[in-house]
Amino acid sequence: MLTSTGASSRQNMAQTAMAHATATAAGPGHSLTDDLPGLQAVAAFIASEQAHVWLLSLVGSVAVGLSGILPLLVIPIEAGAALKTEAGCQKLKQLLSFAIGGLLGDVFLHLLPEAWALAGSSGSKHKHYKTQGWWVIVGLLAFLVLEKMFPDRDSHEDPTPDSDLNSNTPAQPNSVFGEKAVVSLRNGNHAESWKSSKQQSLQERSGKIKTSGYLNLLANCIDNFTHGLAVAGSFLVSKKVGCLTTFAILLHEIPHEVGDFAILLRAGFDRWSAARMQLFTALVGVLGACFALCTQSPKGTENATAWILPFTSGGFLYIALVNVMPDLLQETSLRHTLVQILLIGCGVGVMALLSAIVD
Template identity: 30%
Template sequence: MSIRRSFIAGALLAASLACYVNAAASEHDRASAGILTAGHIEEQLQECPIVQDLNAQKIASNPSTGSLTSRIFGVLFPGSPAVNALLATLYISGPPNFLLALCPPNIDPSSLSVMVAFAVGGLMGDTLFHLLPEIFLGEDEVDKVKFVLVEPNKNLLLGVAIMVGFMTFVAMDKALRIATGGQDPHDHSHGHNHSSEKKDEDSTATSSSVDKPDTSNVQSRKPTSSAVQQAYPPPKEEPSTSVKLGGYLNLIADFTHNITDGLALSSSFYASPTIGATTTVAVFFHEIPHEVGDFALLVQSGFSKRAAMGAQFVTAVGAFLGTVIGIAVQEIGGSSSGVLADTDGPGLLGTSLRWGDMLLPFTAGTFLYVGTVAVIPEMLETGPKKAEETRKTLTQFVAIAAGAGIMLA
């Protein structure tokens, strides 16, 4: 039985190679006319009898009805790649910002560590399970088999785009740290600093009250201290200039970060509906703790709750701006799977890549930075209580596994 299967596999391989050679020969004739493209090779391969048999077998082996997630994605994203990208941007920008109305203004961003870990699992899972395989190998199709054409310089260009995306965020983060005097504008640990300062003030107030003489006989003719505080509330302590600057710089960083989210959504939907949908899920789960953390930072920088919410809605415009830019690049610059790729001849450095194909690896590089350098250092911060930190670490790892598991499913 194993010999027979090996013989069948060898025959299929030989037939596929013969089809590929014939397709390449046909493309050689096209090359003389200057219209050699990978799309034409794929068309020629699909005309081979053995490939058509493989397509029929694939259709027969696949279920006739899609999975539940596929049907849900079909309802949420029913239009063209451009329309779906705009809908996805609305989904990831609206609900997380409306949730801020339910957040207390004194929320401690460090309490979001489990949610942040869940978002890291989603971002890294989407990057490793979906984006990178799609970038280098392409997306599988339900009704036909696909072949990967290895082109000189193609993988190098894709790798360069990934690195450019990663280093772009490195440069942005470094510039913001320089502007804030070496502090991370996304640092969520200053909530502890405020609480410690409050404790110091309380202890100072307690010690000063001990030194005061006993005036209990006078207090009977005066209102109590709590009544005085209610009638004359203490003035709100004004944040320092550096804290205010950090809040405004955080808005700039958030706006820029949202632009890259929009680029990611547009490029992923032009790659395939599945990649677009899973990227939307990953960005959505990342946006919730991100928006809540930035909201708390703005409040601590002197913003009122309403002003902080309004500022977060303004930064959400960056996501729509990034989406529109991504759509324009895809429509004008084309992609290796689009119509322009079949009519404009060879692309970048003689490959089938178009400028639109550079967006997806660029955003994969930004996802790698956000999921590793920008977030994991916060997760590595450890307190002195070993038992508590051990439980916290285990919870974070479970959250990461859950986020990655959703992307894997």
């Protein structure tokens, strides 16, 4: 009897110990969940539809922004050095011609029609059309003021390459080649000194960035912000609308970014610096998407886009017609002029074709 009683007592103690150990092991896990309700909220958010909208919107805006580095596949690696030669200058003017056509097509066939469509959905259409017209003028004047505030101080010192090369008289001391070229010419080393002085002047000018390059980056930042608004606002409506909107923006952006790349090269950026700047402007598109997602209202994004689109249009018009077009007006060759006009038409035609496909 004593033996059986002791065995039963030991069995009960063992069962009690096992139950206590099980409760101890399970206790911290249960209390951890109770003490950290934030983990449950994060898990619920990740599994929610809202998280999917955030993810798709950010991925779409990043994809649109990364289209800015696609010109690296089009423009060769040696473009930085080749664009400083006479043949390279002609190629750059051809790219700039396409850029002018792309900017004009983007403004009149994409940005302004989209702004007019937003105004057409409201009550008083005439008032909103006039307001958007004012925003275009404000964009033009804003970019004019910015360029006046930060002028290119040495732009008046740039010589005309043809006149310098065809001249048989020694360079003046105040020319871009400097006094060293005059001294070497007097010593009889005409060819070598002239070539070295010209290379030195090209290196000095290539190291200076024109204001037009920064204005183009500013316009791209504003444009990418509107793209982020459009992508996120469309995903707030539905996934299908968001995917279609992202695809439409990508179609418009690819030829537009090639033109922007040419404008940055003209302003003095090298190939890789231009790509880095394009990536920087892509981050502004992500900010636009985050702004739209935080407002959680497609109507709010439409109200912001209604004035940002015409303002951006004014900036693009200023860059195309004031900054870039004067370079083409200096062309004297009839053949090169016809090629440039043809490329301007190609830029407009590409934008028109993409607008027809998207619509």
